[in-house]
Amino acid sequence: MPGRSPAPRPAQGPVQVAVCGPGECTERERGHARETGRLLARHGAVVICGGHGGVMAAAAAGARAAGGIVVGVLPGPDRTGAGPDLTVALPTGLGQARNNVIVNAADAVIVIGGSWGTLSELALAMRRAAVPVVQIGGWRVHDQSGRPARGIVHAAGAAEAVAATGLFGPPPPTGP
Numbered sequence: 001m002p003g004r005s006p007a008p009r010p011a012q013g014p015v016q017v018a019v020c021g022p023g024e025c026t027e028r029e030r031g032h033a034r035e036t037g038r039l040l041a042r043h044g045a046v047v048i049c050g051g052h053g054g055v056m057a058a059a060a061a062g063a064r065a066a067g068g069i070v071v072g073v074l075p076g077p078d079r080t081g082a083g084p085d086l087t088v089a090l091p092t093g094l095g096q097a098r099n100n101v102i103v104n105a106a107d108a109v110i111v112i113g114g115s116w117g118t119l120s121e122l123a124l125a126m127r128r129a130a131v132p133v134v135q136i137g138g139w140r141v142h143d144q145s146g147r148p149a150r151g152i153v154h155a156a157g158a159a160e161a162v163a164a165t166g167l168f169g170p171p172p173p174t175g176p
Contacts, residue, residue: 021055041068
């Protein structure tokens with residue numbers, strides 16, 4: 001990744017990947033999110049998300065359907081509105097500041113689609129120089145000269161996005 005170091009594997013425990021995106025999304029974004037969650041779970045990664053609807057819910061559903069673990073970092077002080085596919089619902093009482101928790105807990109960040117909250121997650125991820133940031137659709141961030149910002153890998157779909165994190169080899173085979 002230009003301008004960024006490859007992601008180091010975590011010292012202990014499973015890889016944790018944040019899947020960020022809007023609470024209201026298109027069917028295409030929902031499909032990318034579901035497949036991203038599924039692929040991450042097949043690799044044994046923990047999926048971290050905002051715990052509500054849209055991209056977050058689709059990524060959680062994909063991961064859970066594949067037997068994965070999903071941590072939802074919720075904006076409110078309780079579990080109200082938590083998605084049904086979360087393994088862990090973590091109330092923070094931080095509102096949108098919970099985006100910082102999501103990004104800092106991740107070994108890589110995959111952004112799908114775009115909203116203002118998603119843009120804040122993308123910006124926070126970019127400030128963490130050693131964390132891979134991969135994007136499927138959504139915002140196009142440019143530097144002051146009008147050139148695409150360095151360090152964001154653009155992927156066409158879920159498989160390309162998961163591979164672009166640099167954290168995994170080929171996915172394990174499915175079924176017997």
